[in-house]
Structure formats: C-alpha cells, structure tokens
Amino acid sequence: MNKLTLEKIAKLAGVSRSTVSRVVNDHPNVKPEVRRRVQQVIDETGYHPDPAARSLAGQRSGIIGLVIPRAFQFLFTDPYYPRLMQGIAQACNTHNYILSLFLFHTEEEEQKLTPKLLRQQFVDGVILSALPTDDPLISQLIKNEVPTVMIGRPVDTLPVSYVDVSNVDGAFEAVDYLLELGARRIGAIVGPQNTMVGLDRCQGYLNALASRHIPADESLLIESDFSEAGGYLAMQQLISHQPDAVFVASDTMALGALRALREAGMSAPGDIAVVSFDDLPFAATADPPLTTVRQPIRRLGVQAVEMLIDLLQNGLRPPRHFTAPTELIVRQSCGAKIK
Amino acid sequence: MNKLTLEKIAKLAGVSRSTVSRVVNDHPNVKPEVRRRVQQVIDETGYHPDPAARSLAGQRSGIIGLVIPRAFQFLFTDPYYPRLMQGIAQACNTHNYILSLFLFHTEEEEQKLTPKLLRQQFVDGVILSALPTDDPLISQLIKNEVPTVMIGRPVDTLPVSYVDVSNVDGAFEAVDYLLELGARRIGAIVGPQNTMVGLDRCQGYLNALASRHIPADESLLIESDFSEAGGYLAMQQLISHQPDAVFVASDTMALGALRALREAGMSAPGDIAVVSFDDLPFAATADPPLTTVRQPIRRLGVQAVEMLIDLLQNGLRPPRHFTAPTELIVRQSCGAKIK
DNA sequence: TCTGTTTTTGGGAGCGCTCCCAAAAACAGA
DNA sequence: TCTGTTTTTGGGAGCGCTCCCAAAAACAGA
Secondary structure, eight states: OOOOOHHHHHHHHTSOHHHHHHHHTTOSOOOHHHHHHHHHHHHHHTOOOOHHHHHHTTSOOOEEEEEEOGGGGGGTTSTHHHHHHHHHHHHHHHTTOEEEEEEOOSHHHHHHHHHHHHTTSSOSEEEEOOOOTTOTHHHHHHHTTOOEEEESOOOTTOOOEEEEEOHHHHHHHHHHHHHHTTOOSEEEEEOOTTSHHHHHHHHHHHHHHHHTTOOOOGGGEEEOOSSHHHHHHHHHHHHTTOOSEEEESSHHHHHHHHHHHHHTTOOTTTTSEEEEEEOOHHHHHSSSOOEEEEOOHHHHHHHHHHHHHHHHHHOSOSOOEEEEOOEEEOOGGGOOOOO | OOOOOHHHHHHHHTSOHHHHHHHHTTOSOOOHHHHHHHHHHHHHHTOOOOHHHHHHTTSOOOEEEEEEOGGGGGGTTSTHHHHHHHHHHHHHHHTTOEEEEEEOOSHHHHHHHHHHHHTTSSOSEEEEOOOOTTOTHHHHHHHTTOOEEEESOOOTTOOOEEEEEOHHHHHHHHHHHHHHTTOOSEEEEEOOTTSHHHHHHHHHHHHHHHHTTOOOOGGGEEEOOSSHHHHHHHHHHHHTTOOSEEEESSHHHHHHHHHHHHHTTOOTTTTSEEEEEEOOHHHHHSSSOOEEEEOOHHHHHHHHHHHHHHHHHHOSOSOOEEEEOOEEEOOGGGOOOOO
C-alpha cells in the first residue's frame, strides 16, 4: 500500500517537505497562498503524519497513558472508572491524543511496565488514578520528570498536578444535611485511610459534627474499602451501635449498606437514614433511591487531559490544581427518624 | 538523560548493533557465549528497544487497540466492560503489548480515529467489542486487512476472528430451567435485535420453548437495549401479560426488571420468577440474588488478545473462533410459582 | 595445507519525521 | 539601481531500530 509521506505531499503541492511540515504543525513563516495550497492537498489525500516517525524525530508520540495502580485494581470494576475513562477518552479524542491503558494486576506487571512510563518511550504523559499515600509510583514519576496529573489530590508535600472534587466540603454538606433533618447519632462508612479521598471524606464528616458541637463517637466511624461488600460488612458493624443516620463515602458501599439493613430486617430511611457520595446512575434506582453527593466524574477526566496537555506545552512547574464543587442530590434514602 | 540504544549496548558487550538486535529478537545464528554476554549487558542495564524506532523500521508498534464502537458507547458503563478490559489488559501485559483505548462517542470522533486504525499507524491489531450487525467498521477493517478479533460473533458471512460464549445454549439452559421448575408462561427481555448476541440469546429462549412444544407468545417477548432502564421499561410492559417467569438477557436489565416489579408491588420469585445472563458480582447481592447464566468475561478478554497475537504471527486466514461454555448459577430469583 | 562451504558477524541504508542552518526571494530605503 | 534586512523556503542530518548483503571466521574434506 502506497503510504503518504511529507515528501509525497510536498511533490503534490509543489513545495518541500519542510514547508509541508510547517503547515502540518501550524508553524509561522509560510506564505498564506502556499499554506492554503498545501492544506488542500492534505485534506484531499487524508494525509496524517506517522506517529512513530514523529516520536523518533524528537516530537512527542501523541499517546497519553492512564495508569490504574495495583492497589486499586480490585475497584476498577466500580462504575466510577468507566465514566472517568469516558471523560478522559473524549478529551484525548478532541486533542488528537491516543489513550493507552496501564492496568497493573500484579507486582510483576507493575515492575515490568513502570519503566515504560518512566522512560516515556510510549507516553508523553501520565494520568494516574488514586493510589495509596505511600505508593512509590508517584515519587518515581516526579523524580523522572514525567508529566503527570493525578485524579484526586496527593499528599500535600508532593509537587504534582491533580484534579479533584471538594471531598471535605461534599462530605460536610451531606452530614450537615442529616443534622438539619434532625439526625444526631450519625455514623460514617469511609474509604481507606491510606488514601487522600478516604481521609478527606472522613474529615468532612468530622467537621460537620464538630460544627454542631457533637463529639465524634469512634464506634460509629468504620473504615472500609469502597467496595459493595465492604459497605455491607461496615453497616453490619454499625447497626449494633444504633445510629439514626449513616454517611457512606461512596454509592457502591451504600448499596452494600442497604443490603445489610435489608438482611437485618431494617430499611432506609425509616430505621437508619443513608447519604452517600458519587451519584452514579444506580443511586437513582436503588431501593430506596440514594441521597448522594454528586461529583462530575467525566468532567474530572476531561480536565485531567487538558491539564496534562498544559504541562506538556507549558512546563511541569508550577503544579496545576483543579477542584470541582460537589452538589447534594436529595432523594428518599435520607428521610430521618427524629428521636 | 542518556538514552540506551543498540549501539551503546553493542559497545558494552563488544559486538555490533546487529548482533545485539539478533539477541533482543531471539534470532538464530548467534554463538551461545556471545548471546549470553549480550543478554547479561541487557539485563544489567535494563535496556528496552524504542518502540517508535521499531515501528518506523518496519517492525510492529507493540500496541493493540481496543475499540468500543459508538453504537454501544452508552453501555460502556455496564460492569461487563471493566471486566473484559481487565482480561484484555492482563493478556497484553503478559505478552508485552500496550493496550490503547478507542472510545467513539460521536460520528465525528469515529471518522477522525478510524483512519488511524485502518492504516495501522498506531496499532498492530484491533479488538472490537460488539457492534450492530450493519455497522460498516467491521467490513472496513476486513477490507484493509487489519488483524481483528471481535468480542462476540459477527454475522456468519464475515471472515473475521472472534471470541464468544455459547449464547444460544446459555439462554436455552436458563429458560429450560424455568420450565423444569414448572413455569409455563415464560417471557423474555432480550437485547437489541440488530446484534448477534441479542439474536442468539433470543434464539435460545425460543429453542427452549420449542423443545417443549410451547408456542412462543409475541406479547411475552420484549426487545430491550441491555440497559437497566431498558429492563425496567420492558418488565413494566410484560407484567400486564402475566408471565409466571421471565428470562432477562443480562444482569443489568434484570436489575431494572426487579425495580419494575417492586414498583408494581410484586416480587421475584413469588410473583414472577427471573433468570438473567452474565453473573456480574451484583447478581449475587441483588434483592433477590439472581439466578443467572455465568459467562467468563475476563477469560474472553485474555482469549481475544491471544487470538489476535496468533493472527499477527501466523496470518489472518483462516479466521479463528473460540466459544466458551456458560454455566447456570442458581440463586433465589428463579423460584417459580406453579399455576 | 588448501579449497569450498557454512556459520557468524558487521555496517550501509532506509523507514518518516523534525530541527537547524543556509540559500533564495522579497522588501524597503537611499 | 543598489544594498542591507527580513521573510520564506529547501535540504542535510539524525533520531533508533530492522533488513540485507557482504565480509570474516570457522569448519570439513581432500
């Protein structure tokens, strides 16, 4: 098959391949009428530059890597991730990048693939989904000056760009709403405390109680792992402490919590009011429909790609930050039994 | 940063870059002691060949593209897809391929990205998830001789490799089980009839009825779209026809079906027995837990990658086929009220 | 030892682009 | 018209690999 090259386009347009390269790359110093003539040939032929040749010649590869670290591989099947990926993919498509997926299942896989990310032989930059605060991958990426954007904020000391939602505020608003409804003995099922999102949503819960001078009861605060089964087990533990409401740090854990209530012959909101986080589509169709903190997951994905492109074009420093607001979506699960 | 190249490894090993290339690519005609010496330098330095250089030099890029066509982009958030992707990613990791994701959201995106797939400038081959039987993408891939493996079988006339599960048999087994339990007025909520999986699971349902000489009742057969909302609407339609059981062609639609029953003040299996397909994790924790046809989703992903690598190494013809068996998982939702 | 054959190894060339520098063209002012 | 400056354009070189062909080395038999 006869492959289109800069040279071939140059011949058709009656210029040199350097001129064609200037047009393709939108360089200045090309006479307008020459630019038009070259662009017309490009449009007519459907010519695209070869990404391997560009990469080899010092240009970038045009590939963005999305890394799901090993520690949270088990959560990859949570409905959050496809939405995040849709946002990321859509922004990649808009900005002419290809999205490559790095799913680390085992330590061996991680050790095998990490050098590819660190040496940037494949990817121009990395979008890194949430990882435990002590995971060494992020500091390796920083050390190797790999352009990186994290989904979710890192530990404060790390000079890395990130996109996030306002987890502290969102959790605060959820718990505050339960307090407004008259709940007083509010429990929480939070995420892993070795993640910033776990810490932040927990902090929001604690802040809301403190703002009403309600002391936090340790027996009402259960750490879980963002899974449905984890939510189920956590609610089983909480029930015996007789909360009148529970803040659950994700919709998926909330499904598990509702299941535990059903199995105990109880229900939300009659016995225990429930408020969760995410506003995934099943939140609206759960039994009962969940009051939840909506976060703009696809928008985070889009924003991460645009932030990464900004790093690629304008340098890694200073690190960029983007924090989206959340929105409390009130449904049936939060009706409170006021004691 | 000082980049490792064949030339540098050659100098360290005291051979030429051609010899190093032979070792890296496991070519014959290298003296054993030379091979060992070169391999030791490679191991010590962590050298990897540059994929862009290999691609440009005529070798392959080492990238496999996973395409989710536009028509089913709305289903990408179904929990089926992350599992499929995990299987695909795991096999790519094992076989030293990078996985690139092509999510087509709009026709414009499809037109923009399809040439990249057809001209193979990025990917060595394509894994293509299910698409409508009339989607032109598959025949474009065939015409351009792009190594392609489909998830799910295509229309019979197409000479393309695929991996699938035994949809007809699985659906047959599910419906047959309902008949064994005494159900006689069995409805079906099936997938889009412009997809082979939709047609096949429907056929299995019809085959099971026919095997017991039970005429199919058109009013009991509802075409849906594999979504939760679609399952909900379909069950709302079915209820008025008073089936004593319903075969639902996916777990996700079954969730919607259960929600419709609840809203009608009914339940499974007391009022209407329900059997579904997929055995996604929430099938076990649904209320009631779903009897469902288990399909090995991750294994399909692994198999698709290995089939694609076989095509790349041994030629596109003849097309390969792999069909995994299914397994009926019996849970509470299928208990039947025998009239 | 010599000659023909086989095995092993090395280096030229090219893949398709970008960068850089120099040449050509265009322009402006004296 | 001439000269100096600016703008536009072209082509050499190289990125890091693979392929191919030729050279060198090794081998075997006379």
